Amino acid sequence: MAGAREPSAEIASPVRPARRVLGFLVRLAIAGGLLAYLAKSGMIDARALSRPFTAWPIAIIAVALILIDVSLMAVRLSWLFRPLGLHLPWTKSFQVTVVSFFFAQFLPGATGGDLARLFYVAKDYKGRRSEILTVSLFDRAVGMLSLLVMPLLFAPAFAGLIRSTLALQALLISSAVLAAILLAGFLACLFYQSHMERLAHAVFGFLPWKDWHGQIIRTIASYRHHLGTVAAALCISITANFLNLIVMALAVFALNPARLNLRMCLIVPLGFVANTLPFTPGGLGVGETAFNALFAVAGLTGGADALLCWRVWTALVRLLGLVFYLRGIKRVFGHHAAGDRNPAPATRA
Numbered sequence: 263m264a265g266a267r268e269p270s271a272e273i274a275s276p277v278r279p280a281r282r283v284l285g286f287l288v289r290l291a292i293a294g295g296l297l298a299y300l301a302k303s304g305m306i307d308a309r310a311l312s313r314p315f316t317a318w319p320i321a322i323i324a325v326a327l328i329l330i331d332v333s334l335m336a337v338r339l340s341w342l343f344r345p346l347g348l349h350l351p352w353t354k355s356f357q358v359t360v361v362s363f364f365f366a367q368f369l370p371g372a373t374g375g376d377l378a379r380l381f382y383v384a385k386d387y388k389g390r391r392s393e394i395l396t397v398s399l400f401d402r403a404v405g406m407l408s409l410l411v412m413p414l415l416f417a418p419a420f421a422g423l424i425r426s427t428l429a430l431q432a433l434l435i436s437s438a439v440l441a442a443i444l445l446a447g448f449l450a451c452l453f454y455q456s457h458m459e460r461l462a463h464a465v466f467g468f469l470p471w472k473d474w475h476g477q478i479i480r481t482i483a484s485y486r487h488h489l490g491t492v493a494a495a496l497c498i499s500i501t502a503n504f505l506n507l508i509v510m511a512l513a514v515f516a517l518n519p520a521r522l523n524l525r526m527c528l529i530v531p532l533g534f535v536a537n538t539l540p541f542t543p544g545g546l547g548v549g550e551t552a553f554n555a556l557f558a559v560a561g562l563t564g565g566a567d568a569l570l571c572w573r574v575w576t577a578l579v580r581l582l583g584l585v586f587y588l589r590g591i592k593r594v595f596g597h598h599a600a601g602d603r604n605p606a607p608a609t610r611a
Contacts, residue, residue: 317516320515320516323512324509324512324513324572324575325575327505327508327509328575328579330505331502331505331506331509332359332360332363333356334498334499334501334505335359335405335498335499336352337352338401338404338405338495338498338499338502339359339401340352340355341494341498342397342400342401342404342491342492342495343394343397343595344488345484345485345488345491346393346397346481348394350595354591354594357586358594359379360580360582361378361382361587362382363576363579363580363583364378364580364581364582364583364584364587365377365378365587366378379398380395380398382591382594383594383595384398392474392477392478392481396477396478397481400481400482401495404492404499405499405502406535407441408499408500408502408503409503409532409534410437410440410444410531410535411437411441412500412503412504412507412527412531413434413528413531414438414441416527416528419524420527420528423525427559427560430528430560433529433532433556448492451482451483452482452485452486455483458479459475462478463475463476503531503534506534506572507526507527507530507531509575510526510568510569511526513567513568513569513575514526514568516571517568517571521562521564523562525560526560528560529553529557529560529565530553530556532552532556533552533553533556533565533569536553536556552565553565553568553569554566
């Protein structure tokens with residue numbers, strides 16, 4: 263862990279007005295192309311939009327819950343940087359999160375949003391980029407762990423259904439195994455750091471990037487004395503995913519109230535895991551297919567329709583990311599690391 267950090271005044275970028283205008287136009291062109299893709303994909307087609315907004319009070323509640331969900335993800339990211347001695351204000355964390363939320367719609371799977379977020383949080387800190395990238399990916403892993411844990415939390419309430427459905431048993435076992443692997447990897451880095459470093463060197467030592475694997479393990483091991491922060495981040499993540507579950511329930515209710523069923527608590531988190539697979543932009547198509555199949559396993563219908571309704575509501579929140587992207591996000595962290603007392607001038611991305 264690095265020592266105390268000194269606050270540093272943000273250095274204005276000496277970019278000429280003409281370059282600022284050109285940068286804005288380039289961003290606007292990219293945003294227009296991305297929105298054109300979204301329209302071509304049918305996600306903002308007028309016929310699709312009419313269904314979620316038939317009952318506009320439900321739509322307002324759903325959008326509000328999605329905004330709270332994004333806000334909680336921003337809190338989680340901000341908290342996870344504290345053990346590194348880096349101050350990430352919630353306002354900046356929210357901007358980065360919502361921009362990554364926007365780009366997750368257009369690049370393959372949720373990984374597109376991860377790439378956008380990694381760019382913003384690491385661009386100004388050359389000396390600590392490996393740590394910052396590791397924490398950003400660790401934040402993503404905490405979110406994935408919460409998705410995998412959620413159906414396990416609800417499983418005891420549906421013991422009879424699970425015993426009678428082999429497919430659900432297989433899905434829940436797979437979820438438990440993946441969650442256990444993530445947790446075991448984290449604990450191994452915490453309490454067997456030297457062993458993990460030697461193992462990583464033996465496996466990845468031939469790669470040209472010097473000691474990147476060791477830096478990742480050391481960064482994760484730095485949470486050894488901050489387990490409360492990690493536990494709080496996991497609780498926040500579970501709460502955020504529970505809000506997403508409520509939004510999906512609202513989507514089902516808006517489309518067909520008769521389809522609403524508590525069994526969704528088991529299958530919706532698994533569907534969102536499938537929606538993150540990096541095959542199509544934002545998981546489009548993959549998510550619909552997965553939700554239809556998962557709903558069928560639980561004896562339900564309308565999974566794809568509900569997910570499409572969820573996509574329309576989230577698209578409204580994602581547009582906030584477009585606003586921040588066009589404006590540009592200035593320096594993200596409020597304090598500099600010890601090795602970055604004289605960082606490069608801030609730029610607008």
